[in-house]
Amino acid sequence: MAEWQSTIAPPALARLLGAPDGARPAYRALAGQLRQLVAEGRLPVGTRLPAERELSAALAxxxxxxxxxxxxxxxxxxxxSRRGAGSWTALPAGCRPPADGLFPVPPDAAGQPVDLGAASPAAPQALLGEAAARAVEQLPAYALGHGHYPSGLPVLREAVARRFTARGLPTTPDQVLITSGAMSALGLVFHTLLRTGERAAVETPGYAHVPRALRTAGARLVAVPLQRERPTELPRWDLAGWRQVLRGAAPRLAYLVPDFQNPTGALIDEEQRRGLLAAARTADxxxxxxxxxxxxxWNVPAAELPRPLAALDRDTRVITVGSASKLAWGGLRIGWLRAAPALVRRLAAARLHHDHGTPVLExxxxxxxxxxRLDELRELRLAELRAAAGALLPALRERLPQWRFAEPAGGMTLWLDTGGLSGGALARAGEHTGVRIAAGSLFGLDGAFEGYLRxxxxxxxxxxxxxxxxxAATAELALRDGGRTTGPAPAAF
Structure with missing residues (x-):
């Protein structure tokens, strides 16, 4: 059986490689470019490369x-490589996976590492400790049974349903499925509802882990760029682009982050939500x-928040995914999805082939x-984010004025245009300066957004x-190493 997990077409690889750097010998320069793509995570490990003849034609x-x-x-x-199976990307023995948050950040000379790779907060220790103590008191009552809850504990499904209802989306517990994090919910939806070869539309830039999850489920991706005029304004959906994709490609599903989008921090208004929902309804x-x-x-009044997209949906066309990771703590590994009761039952049944449920104690x-403690927890998080943004954004404007960004409407991420400096080069330089950096190319397709970081x-x-x-020190090191962008520039950004 082949060890590759996906295949990249010659034109797509050519776009990732960008213009040749002119170094000689040419084969060594090409090998270096490919090695860099693998090391940065832009060319996933286990990707089957084109045959020599095909790549020769694509690259001239x-x-x-x-x-x-x-x-x-x-x-x-x-x-x-193996005869008859082709050649696929790999990592040498002892080489750590690219952008792998499981490995500690190497400290600098002062012994102070900085991890900017993950948009995840530390736990609210006092609130978490109190909740955990109460949960332990309740656990014996649940320990009398087998402990398998494929749809989730009723008490948590009820709590999530109440929260949806309070946000303007009436929900009953039978519309809620509890999962082990949001990615678990997304993976379950993708693998259950997509057939191999069906199309899935994604916004770009977008959440870094979703394209690979969709491809693993067998989907063919169709990218729809977000739209904005300049790097100092938040993007919007390109409704004309979405209508064209939905009408022409007829994707089975589309993945969207309308509320404080990761990575840009954009908030999509209700008019655009209605427009996209109408187009999706027409395209089925x-x-x-x-x-x-x-x-x-944290940066928009509660009265100005648009309603959840599913609240505008009269045809149960929306599947909503949520998580406790950002509001509470990623270590809980609690996520959920909201859908029609029949679909929730179908997904719960499909889940049994992978796991029997999320841990009861969590x-x-x-x-x-x-x-x-929801109100208290939310206010704590919002205060933390306002304080962090209030200190970080002015410092960036003063020390790195060539880096441009739009102030997020909310959320936990800041999207930066580095003025032509490669995000991949910054990530590599960060390994020497004790900074883990999420390069912009992780959030695009085919090498887009190389000149950005999150x-x-x-x-x-x-x-x-x-x-x-x-x-700033990392940027200086990247520049000394020739870290200017060479790949394709995204048209909408």
Whole structure:
């Protein structure tokens, strides 16, 4: 059985590689470009590369050059090949996966590492501790049974349903399915509802992990760029582009983040929500709406928040996904989805082929937080985000004025235009300066957004100035190493 998980077409790989850098010999330069793409995570490990003849035509290079580049990659451990199966990307023994948050950030000379790779907050220790203590008291009552709840604990489904209802989306517990995080919910939806070869539409830039999850489910991706005039304004949906894609490609589903979009922080207004919903209804496309950031309205009055997209849907065309990771803590691994009761039952049945449910204790902890401490928890998070943004954004404007950004409407992410500096080069330089950086290309398709990066708004205010100084030092190192962008520039950005 082949060890590759996906295939990249010659034109797509050519776009990722961008213009040749002119270095000689050409095969070594090409091998270096491919190695860099793998190391940055822009070319996933396990991707089957085009045959030598096909890539030769796409790059206008000799087949001998392609063969020599592939051979160099094999010798360095970045490529595996087998006769009849082709060649696929790999990592050498001892080489850590790209952008892997499981590995500690290497400290700088002062011993102070900075992790800017994950947009996830630390736990609210006092609130979490109290909720956990109450959950432990309740656990014995649940320990009398088998402990398997494929749809989730009733007490947590009720709490999530009440929260949806309070936000203007009337919901009953039988419309809620509890999962082990939002990505678990998304994976369940993708694998259950998509057939191999069906199209799925995604906004771009978008949440980094979704394209790979969709491809793993067998989907063919159709990207719809967000729209804005300049880097200092928040983007909107390109409704004309969406209508064209929905009408022409007829995707089975579309994945969207209308509330404080990751990575841009944009908030989509109700008029655009209605327009996209109408187009999806005409195209018979399901909308999978990610509300992971929806409670984090730190920069917009509550009275101005648009209603949840599903509240505008009269045809149950929207599947809503949420999570406790941003509001509470990612370590809880609690997510959920809201859909029609029949679909919830179908998804719960499909889930049994993968796992029998989310851990009971964590569900009890989350139920305690949502039922008893939600308002307090939200206000704590919003205050933290306002303070972090109030310190970080001015420091960036002062120390790195060539980096441009729009102030987010809410959420936990800041999208930065680096003025032509490669986000991948910044990430590599950060390995030497003790900074983990999420390069912009992680949030696009086919190498787009190389000249961007995403910062989390989780930097403590007292650390903002030092963090920006570390970023500036990282940028200087990246520039010395020739870290200008070479890949395709996104037209809408």
């Amino acid at each position: 290079l000799s087949r001998t050059t392609i063969a020599a580049a592939y051979q160099e990659l094999r010798q360095s451990g970045f490529l595996h 496309t399901l909308l999978v709406v990610d509300e992971t950031m929806a409670e984090l309205a 569900q009890l902890v989350c139920a305690q937080l949502l039922d008893d 910062l989390p708004l989780t930097v403590p205010p007292q650390a903002a100035a030092a963090t920006v100084e570390r970023l």
